[in-house]
Amino acid sequence: MSIDLQASDVSSLTAQVERLSNALIKVTGESDVRKLHHKYGYYIDKCLYKEVSQLFADHPDTYVQFLNGRFKGKNGVDRLYIERFAKRFVGGRNGPIDGWLLDHLMAQDIIDFDPNTGRAKARIRALMSAGTHESISTEFPGGYRQWWEGGVYENEYILENGTWKILRLRYYPFWHGSFELGWKEAKNFVPLFKQQFPADPLGPDELLEDFSLWPDTRVVPFHYNHPITDEKVAEEDMQAPKWLEDASTAPPARSITDWGV
Structure with missing residues (x-):
């Protein structure tokens, strides 16, 4: 039995296969990036900082933005996780x-992968429970304490030699709060950076001025446009003026200036 296909049928089938192939590439990439970030979360839960660092791209644009500091390149990534966090949280070991x-x-x-660039962007919410058990040593930095933390990631990922890696990790904590009172007792349970590297041997390569916690409620810019109108949120709508005051009286909106660079 033979099937007589017209040239137009072949062309239509070819186009459909191409569309499905492109859709599969995009969906697969977004799934892989989602898994990569969640694996990052599981590693960082248990202070596996060597494994965390290995998730980052060996790229000149790689960085981690944490609190008011930016740690640049793989050297900066290692300085934050393997040196600073490991030293202060777990006494220099790798693991809990x-x-x-x-x-x-x-x-x-929300993950968006552009196959034309080999890069992806992600917005991910984080809620952290942190603290120490009453049995922990009195010499532990910060002592006996528990707190909650809420924030959001706006990250970028890159295919490096066929493997997805983190290119730019931007974490914006919105609030810290005590375990007992939550954000009613909001304070910086993790202190801000005061000096850059190398003045602070474990400090960031860059200090960021545009950072503050609760009650600051300014919007972290979205990497995506509105799904219906295809427009970005207006800058003044991402500000947070006082009650019944005009946006012109409020601090400038947060910004991310190096997306896709």
């Missing part, structure tokens, strides 16, 4: 210590 809690819940992830 008894009585130290750092659970990161990752949710509401």
